[in-house]
Amino acid sequence: MSIRIALPKGRLLDETAALLHLAGWELTDYHREARSYHLKSRRFPALCLRVFHEKDIPIQVAVGNYDLGICGLDWVEELLAKYPTSALVKVQDLGYNMGSLYAAASKSARMTMEGLRTEKSVIRLASEYPYLAESFALGLRLRQFRIFPLWGAAEVYPPESADLTLVRAGTEAELSSYDLAPINKVLDFSAFLIANQTSWEKKDMGEVLDSLGDKMPARFPSPAKPAALGTPGEQPRAGTDEDAVWLALPDGHQQPPTLELLRKAGIHIDDYPSPTGNRRPRVNLPGTLVKTVRPQDMPLQVANGNFDLAITGRDWLLEHLYQFPSSPAAELADLKFGKVKIAAVISKELSMADVHSLAPLRIASEYVNIADKYARDNHLGPYRIIPTWGASEAFVPEDADLLIENAQTGRTIARHNLKITDVLFESTACLIGAKSGTYRPAKSRRIENIVNTLRAAVEDA
Amino acid sequence: MKVPRCKGSRDLSPGEMVKFRLIEKAFRDCCLKWGYGEVRTPTLEYLHLFTSTGTLTPSLLSKVYSFLDWDGWSGERVVLRPDGTIPVARLYIDSMEKEGLAKLFYVTNIFIFDETGKKSRERWQCGVELIGAGSPLADAELISLALEILHKLGLKDTKLRLSHAGLVRAMLAKLGLSHDEQTKVFDQVIDGDIQALAGLKPRNPELAKALSLLLDLRGKSSGFLKNLKALFQHNLPELETPIDNFINVAELLQALGQDYRIDIASGRGFEYYTGVNYHLLCGEQNVGAGGRYDDLVPLMGGEGIPASGFALYLDPLMDMVKPETFAEPAATRVQVRVEPGDTETAKRGFVLASRLREAGYIAELELGAQKQADFNWSLEVKGKAPHFILTNKVGQRRFEAGTAEEVLALLRKNVNKDSVA
Numbered sequence: 001m002s003i004r005i006a007l008p009k010g011r012l013l014d015e016t017a018a019l020l021h022l023a024g025w026e027l028t029d030y031h032r033e034a035r036s037y038h039l040k041s042r043r044f045p046a047l048c049l050r051v052f053h054e055k056d057i058p059i060q061v062a063v064g065n066y067d068l069g070i071c072g073l074d075w076v077e078e079l080l081a082k083y084p085t086s087a088l089v090k091v092q093d094l095g096y097n098m099g100s101l102y103a104a105a106s107k108s109a110r111m112t113m114e115g116l117r118t119e120k121s122v123i124r125l126a127s128e129y130p131y132l133a134e135s136f137a138l139g140l141r142l143r144q145f146r147i148f149p150l151w152g153a154a155e156v157y158p159p160e161s162a163d164l165t166l167v168r169a170g171t172e173a174e175l176s177s178y179d180l181a182p183i184n185k186v187l188d189f190s191a192f193l194i195a196n197q198t199s200w201e202k203k204d205m206g207e208v209l210d211s212l213g214d215k216m217p218a219r220f221p222s223p224a225k226p227a228a229l230g231t232p233g234e235q236p237r238a239g240t241d242e243d244a245v246w247l248a249l250p251d252g253h254q255q256p257p258t259l260e261l262l263r264k265a266g267i268h269i270d271d272y273p274s275p276t277g278n279r280r281p282r283v284n285l286p287g288t289l290v291k292t293v294r295p296q297d298m299p300l301q302v303a304n305g306n307f308d309l310a311i312t313g314r315d316w317l318l319e320h321l322y323q324f325p326s327s328p329a330a331e332l333a334d335l336k337f338g339k340v341k342i343a344a345v346i347s348k349e350l351s352m353a354d355v356h357s358l359a360p361l362r363i364a365s366e367y368v369n370i371a372d373k374y375a376r377d378n379h380l381g382p383y384r385i386i387p388t389w390g391a392s393e394a395f396v397p398e399d400a401d402l403l404i405e406n407a408q409t410g411r412t413i414a415r416h417n418l419k420i421t422d423v424l425f426e427s428t429a430c431l432i433g434a435k436s437g438t439y440r441p442a443k444s445r446r447i448e449n450i451v452n453t454l455r456a457a458v459e460d461a
Numbered sequence: 462m463k464v465p466r467c468k469g470s471r472d473l474s475p476g477e478m479v480k481f482r483l484i485e486k487a488f489r490d491c492c493l494k495w496g497y498g499e500v501r502t503p504t505l506e507y508l509h510l511f512t513s514t515g516t517l518t519p520s521l522l523s524k525v526y527s528f529l530d531w532d533g534w535s536g537e538r539v540v541l542r543p544d545g546t547i548p549v550a551r552l553y554i555d556s557m558e559k560e561g562l563a564k565l566f567y568v569t570n571i572f573i574f575d576e577t578g579k580k581s582r583e584r585w586q587c588g589v590e591l592i593g594a595g596s597p598l599a600d601a602e603l604i605s606l607a608l609e610i611l612h613k614l615g616l617k618d619t620k621l622r623l624s625h626a627g628l629v630r631a632m633l634a635k636l637g638l639s640h641d642e643q644t645k646v647f648d649q650v651i652d653g654d655i656q657a658l659a660g661l662k663p664r665n666p667e668l669a670k671a672l673s674l675l676l677d678l679r680g681k682s683s684g685f686l687k688n689l690k691a692l693f694q695h696n697l698p699e700l701e702t703p704i705d706n707f708i709n710v711a712e713l714l715q716a717l718g719q720d721y722r723i724d725i726a727s728g729r730g731f732e733y734y735t736g737v738n739y740h741l742l743c744g745e746q747n748v749g750a751g752g753r754y755d756d757l758v759p760l761m762g763g764e765g766i767p768a769s770g771f772a773l774y775l776d777p778l779m780d781m782v783k784p785e786t787f788a789e790p791a792a793t794r795v796q797v798r799v800e801p802g803d804t805e806t807a808k809r810g811f812v813l814a815s816r817l818r819e820a821g822y823i824a825e826l827e828l829g830a831q832k833q834a835d836f837n838w839s840l841e842v843k844g845k846a847p848h849f850i851l852t853n854k855v856g857q858r859r860f861e862a863g864t865a866e867e868v869l870a871l872l873r874k875n876v877n878k879d880s881v882a
Contacts, residue, residue, distance in 0.1 A: 085576050124536070138522045143513040146536030303534040324534035382464075 037394035067199035087197035106159035126162035161306035248310035265457035364400035469582035562593035585775035595767030626734035
């Protein structure tokens with residue numbers, strides 16, 4: 001009987017690889033440079049091993065696609081906060097990658113649990129853990145709150161873009177380095193071995209579990225190791241300038257072309273991309289303050305006025321607008337770089353007719369709302385959307401039938417034995433803002449100035 | 462492919478809807494006669510309506526159906542109504558506050574997630590809210606109304622269990638617990654975990670005695686409460702006000718001849734209760750609950766106005782009512798069979814069926830799959846004279862008629878004979 005195991009990429013990869021090496025699994029290709037999400041174990045050739053984004057693993061194990069999985073306890077608790085009846089067994093603490101999840105606010109806010117409890121105005125809570133954030137808010141009996149789910153960079157949101165954040169940190173000192181003060185520790189976590197409940201009860205996985213041994217935490221006594229620390233340096237603040245314009249710039253691989261565009265527009269920016277992880281670079285535009293955040297999070301933030309302008313992809317703007325048609329977020333300028341196709345992707349072995357005949361059809365995507373609209377518009381039969389946090393290619397064919405994916409050249413798709421069957425639209429980077437912002441005249445002029453400068457830079461190019 | 466219904470949801474068949482409407486009718490008739498007016502609030506409300514008052518326990522709030530709707534970009538969540546009272550209180554503050562007293566009732570569904578999927582996650586209830594009256598008379602009115610409705614439904618073995626949220630709160634306040642602990646224990650009690658109270662070990666022996674008396678004893682008259690009062694008044698004067706209030710309501714119910722049992726431990730209910738609260742049972746089945754909630758309207762930003770209300774649970778009641786015990790006779794059913802192929806005959810059939818309905822009969826055109834046994838009479842409509850042939854199921858009698866009037870006259874003459882037969 002084959003045992004299916006989901007392994008993490010990202011922050012847990014190195015130590016998980018070390019653990020499995022010690023356990024003698026002799027894995028092919030489980031390292032940072034690996035190009036495949038399908039692994040083999042020389043010691044246990046019958047194992048079916050897949051690599052996923054860590055956040056997808058609890059769901060994949062709970063629904064029974066995988067018997068075992070390794071991921072942070074934080075993501076397990078996040079799933080259980082929303083779906084307490086999930087069929088998950090927390091098998092063993094693996095004792096590495098320890099940290100804590102804190103409810104935190106900006107040091108300057110001097111917020112306390114008691115203060116929050118009696119607060120009558122709306123509390124904005126931004127987090128990568130929206131379900132735990134909601135439980136926290138309900139448990140504390142916050143009178144009015146709004147949860148802003150994030151893809152990342154939660155630590156840079158308070159105080160201007162959120163009042164509270166639920167954020168992970170190795171230590172309180174790390175939290176402090178983000179200029180955040182803990183209000184409450186919500187959870188301690190570390191890497192965990194988890195199992196699907198039915199598999200745990202019925203399947204003999206003894207040999208594999210035995211190889212991992214029962215002294216795992218002892219073998220990995222590494223103390224809580226703070227993740228690579230960003231030294232925030234001197235942090236510009238909005239202060240009392242009500243006319244300050246907040247501009248969000250993308251983190252990740254869109255940084256070089258963004259920097260190039262700013263250079264063409266004659267805008268000078270310091271510490272972007274930042275080698276130390278600083279997310280508040282300085283810019284030589286008067287009255288303009290910058291934060292570096294995830295492009296995925298920008299449309300919602302712009303809609304809520306936490307940022308006035310942002311550089312993101314049209315894909316993420318549409319993803320937002322398909323969910324919230326009445327949102328004020330809108331494209332102000334096409335910046336023309338970062339061109340990708342948003343495409344429907346299936347296994348090379350299948351035709352679209354084969355896919356249509358599947359019921360229910362499993363559609364995996366980072367773009368949940370674009371995927372949902374695609375399925376509705378194309379009258380796809382009974383379908384289920386499986387939200388993913390990246391590395392969607394690993395899902396086909398076993399765990400999904402169709403992907404809605406972005407593709408630059410199509411080479412990654414071909415390498416995973418997949419093919420494009422439909423192109424939904426082309427996406428490029430764009431400048432977004434509020435459709436009908438009601439700003440004070442000075443601020444309005446500043447915004448207009450930035451929009452025009454960037455538009456001109458694109459046209460000149 | 463067969464499409465299943467959503468887990469935890471329920472369909473109501475025509476037979477079940479007959480019972481549903483019977484209960485609804487008895488409920489509405491009683492409420493209207495007591496001078497209450499019907500309201501209906503939206504199924505969707507903002508989540509913060511239920512969080513802002515701090516009046517639903519976190520455990521209940523973690524089971525609501527909340528989501529971001531098409532307007533949800535601001536993070537403002539909406540929720541499928543998890544409770545009937547709070548939306549009516551919102552409606553009152555919204556548009557009725559000037560009127561002072563409001564006597565309102567509603568038939569509504571509420572949505573609460575149930576993990577097992579065995580209990581329905583959509584529950585129907587008949588609710589009554591009396592906003593603006595704070596006297597024991599108001600409590601007695603609501604309890605009497607609830608019992609009258611159960612009586613009208615022909616239910617035997619109805620029981621009333623009385624508790625007093627104000628008394629429980631006063632006791633918790635005396636135990637020297639922090640505000641958080643008090644809320645936690647009170648939440649456990651109203652979520653049905655009475656052991657939470659029993660588990661508290663007060664250092665003060667008087668308090669320990671009072672607590673165990675309150676929890677362990679069951680009384681059947683206001684005398685029981687007076688005895689408790691006599692015990693407490695020297696050492697625990699704080700309990701006097703809620704006990705006096707409890708005594709007043711109990712005495713009134715006694716005078717009205719309503720049987721009840723005082724059972725503090727039956728306090729399961731809502732956190733917004735502040736005074737007398739109660740459960741209604743049929744046999745061992747809970748069929749309703751209610752209580753006083755004087756702080757809710759002010760907590761929601763309204764004026765400091767007292768209020769109380771109750772709800773009867775339609776789902777268990779539907780399993781208990783027996784439609785045949787209701788006096789109203791079912792209408793006579795006539796099946797109209799039209800000779801196929803001729804438009805004129807079909808038209809004659811439609812017109813006659815319509816005349817029959819106007820005259821109070823249930824008239825159904827024969828469509829091919831109806832059960833003959835369901836009909837008292839069968840009427841054949843033909844192209845040639847005699848146009849109408851009426852046959853009765855019971856006596857196997859057969860009549861011929863040429864006009865609609867003749868058919869109606871024949872039915873009038875013979876229906877009663879049937880019912881005698």
